[in-house]
Amino acid sequence: MGFSASDETLLNRYVTNTDSNIYCVHGLPPEVVAVLFAYYSRSPATFRENLVKVVKEKDVDVRPEGTGTGLAGASEKARQFHEKWVVAYGHGSVAEHAVASIAIEDVSILATKAVEDNRLASYTEKSTRYQVYDRNRYYRPKNVTASRLGRLYEETGNHLMDAYSTLYPQVLEFVKGRNPKAAGVEERAYAAQCHAKACDTVRYLLPAATLTNLGMTANARSLEHAISKLLSSPLEEMRDIGLKMKAEVQKVIPTLVKYADASPYLMETDKALARSAAENVKAKAGGDRPVVLVDYDKRAEEKIAAALLYKHSQAPYETVLNEVEGMGEAKRRETIAAALEKIGRFDAPLRELEHAYYTFDVLVDYGAFRDIQRHRMCTQTNQALSTGYGYSTPPEIGEAGFKPEYEDCMARARDAHAQIAAEFPHEAQYIIPLAFRKRVLFTWNLRELNHFIKLRSTPHGHQSYRRIAQLAYDEIARVQPFLAKFIRVDKTP
Numbered sequence: 001m002g003f004s005a006s007d008e009t010l011l012n013r014y015v016t017n018t019d020s021n022i023y024c025v026h027g028l029p030p031e032v033v034a035v036l037f038a039y040y041s042r043s044p045a046t047f048r049e050n051l052v053k054v055v056k057e058k059d060v061d062v063r064p065e066g067t068g069t070g071l072a073g074a075s076e077k078a079r080q081f082h083e084k085w086v087v088a089y090g091h092g093s094v095a096e097h098a099v100a101s102i103a104i105e106d107v108s109i110l111a112t113k114a115v116e117d118n119r120l121a122s123y124t125e126k127s128t129r130y131q132v133y134d135r136n137r138y139y140r141p142k143n144v145t146a147s148r149l150g151r152l153y154e155e156t157g158n159h160l161m162d163a164y165s166t167l168y169p170q171v172l173e174f175v176k177g178r179n180p181k182a183a184g185v186e187e188r189a190y191a192a193q194c195h196a197k198a199c200d201t202v203r204y205l206l207p208a209a210t211l212t213n214l215g216m217t218a219n220a221r222s223l224e225h226a227i228s229k230l231l232s233s234p235l236e237e238m239r240d241i242g243l244k245m246k247a248e249v250q251k252v253i254p255t256l257v258k259y260a261d262a263s264p265y266l267m268e269t270d271k272a273l274a275r276s277a278a279e280n281v282k283a284k285a286g287g288d289r290p291v292v293l294v295d296y297d298k299r300a301e302e303k304i305a306a307a308l309l310y311k312h313s314q315a316p317y318e319t320v321l322n323e324v325e326g327m328g329e330a331k332r333r334e335t336i337a338a339a340l341e342k343i344g345r346f347d348a349p350l351r352e353l354e355h356a357y358y359t360f361d362v363l364v365d366y367g368a369f370r371d372i373q374r375h376r377m378c379t380q381t382n383q384a385l386s387t388g389y390g391y392s393t394p395p396e397i398g399e400a401g402f403k404p405e406y407e408d409c410m411a412r413a414r415d416a417h418a419q420i421a422a423e424f425p426h427e428a429q430y431i432i433p434l435a436f437r438k439r440v441l442f443t444w445n446l447r448e449l450n451h452f453i454k455l456r457s458t459p460h461g462h463q464s465y466r467r468i469a470q471l472a473y474d475e476i477a478r479v480q481p482f483l484a485k486f487i488r489v490d491k492t493p
């Protein structure tokens with residue numbers, strides 16, 4: 001359909017072209033975008049045609065120049081549509097076209113992990129490697145600070161932050177002394193390298209309460225879920241973040257997160273399962289292997305080969321799997337090798353690798369958990385942060401002679417945690433430094449493991465998560481050496 005000159009003027013405000021079949025949409029309220037995409041489902045018209053129609057019907061001349069989108073009428077129509085189709089009938093995919101980017105600032109590291117426990121979203125947070133954290137900036141839970149334990153909380157928090165701030169310049173000097181600048185290396189690059197190493201070393205002292213910043217981009221459907229989880233948390237900070245997120249997101253996506261609320265299902269089930277665990281799980285914190293492969297797909301090779309061939313056949317999967325089982329190891333491996341051996345440095349392996357799964361019980365310091373949690377193409381089950389599994393000590397702390405101060409910090413934090421946890425079991429997590437270890441159960445598919453191990457074993461990564469990536473590789477190599485051969489791993493210490 002041709003557009004009139006006035007339609008073209010209107011469209012040029014909101015789409016990147018008016019004459020190609022591919023175009024981007026910009027400047028429209030997110031819920032209007034969602035409703036216009038929803039029209040693809042029932043209307044033969046294009047997005048642009050429906051946009052002109054909706055604006056003409058609802059918004060003619062409502063937009064004074066330079067005053068936002070001004071699409072009040074279209075937004076109201078979108079609201080009615082979403083109330084009916086998304087909220088009442090559950091046509092959920094529509095909500096995924098309404099996207100918000102949210103700045104979440106001055107929240108604890110513990111809170112960022114709660115927010116990021118939602119995999120269908122994009123996050124970027126303040127680095128513990130490139131930035132030095134401010135000694136006074138850590139979260140103080142009101143119920144703890146108002147209690148008789150408030151003083152202990154503050155003293156422990158201050159002590160950890162002081163140790164972090166005092167040790168940073170000293171560790172930096174140590175790092176520089178041990179690695180003098182090589183000829184030809186630029187001063188700036190050398191300084192950045194030493195700074196990163198010193199930050200990587202002292203980050204173990206930061207309490208989980210340390211305030212940080214996080215950027216999040218997600219669609220309304222994910223946001224509704226994330227907000228509901230936050231509002232269901234036993235921690236006030238998470239509930240507060242959930243409330244603020246809901247209020248701010250509603251300013252740009254008014255309808256689709258309106259009904260996000262605390263979930264009785266989540267809250268009650270959580271309590272019931274905690275009771276059940278207390279009653280039925282007698283074992284305490286134990287085991288010290290950082291990476292244990294607890295379960296894996298014993299038929300991974302057969303399943304991957306079958307999926308690769310299935311895609312290029314017309315036969316049912318079970319029949320292809322039977323044929324693969326009959327083809328013998330050499331031919332099966334030839335098929336897998338053909339799918340993987342040409343892979344380039346930036347290529348992701350074929351999706352068929354996702355048919356093989358591996359479950360790992362990972363015991364890792366909270367600092368490295370922070371990093372590993374960010375890998376979203378997997379299933380993660382987290383235990384609460386505690387002191388039961390002890391803490392990690394980066395080698396540089398011992399080598400530089402700071403072990404006594406470091407161990408004193410950990411002992412004080414452990415003691416404070418024990419006292420606070422007796423009254424405030426959830427809030428006590430805040431005072432635990434990133435050095436303490438926690439357990440996480442990860443079920444990864446082989447494709448994500450290829451990505452995780454390649455990315456997280458590289459020498460410029462943090463030694464703590466590098467070790468997890470390298471050990472995960474070793475576990476796969478132990479049980480399935482042929483498949484491990486295709487994983488790019490850096491085993492340098």
Ligand SMILES: Cc1cc2nc3c(=O)[nH]c(=O)nc-3n(C[C@H](O)[C@H](O)[C@H](O)COP(=O)(O)OP(=O)(O)OC[C@H]3O[C@@H](n4cnc5c(N)ncnc54)[C@H](O)[C@@H]3O)c2cc1C
Nearest residue numbers: 120121122123124125126127374375376377451455460461
């Ligand atoms: C050296 C280094 C420094 C880092 N520094 C920081 C930092 O300072 N701050 C910080 O916040 N993070 C930092 N990260 C984390 C990094 O940005 C990633 O978030 C993290 O490594 C997770 O990996 P991934 O994004 O590749 O995705 P995964 O979640 O592991 O997903 C696997 C793959 O699926 C695809 N994918 C998954 N989700 C999406 C999506 N929503 N959109 C598009 N594609 C998707 C991508 O191809 C991705 O590679 C750093 C990572 C490294 C290695």
